[in-house]
């Protein structure tokens with residue numbers, strides 16, 4: 807879930823969080839992960855062209871959400 811090896815293509819920093827789409831199953835984990843900048847809330851509505859990553863520094867979003875990672 808955590809991808810510290812990624813680098814933002816916009817600002818070249820490695821403050822990259824996974825965008826979490828949909829409803830969190832575990833709210834405590836969810837809020838803590840947001841606080842830790844491991845994830846950013848993407849919203850409850852999942853579309854067809856959602857981004858996968860967001861830079862917590864410049865808020866650049868890129869990538870493609872994996873259809874198979876729903877758990």
Ligand SMILES: [Zn+2]
Nearest residue numbers: 814817861864
């Ligand atoms: Zn960035």
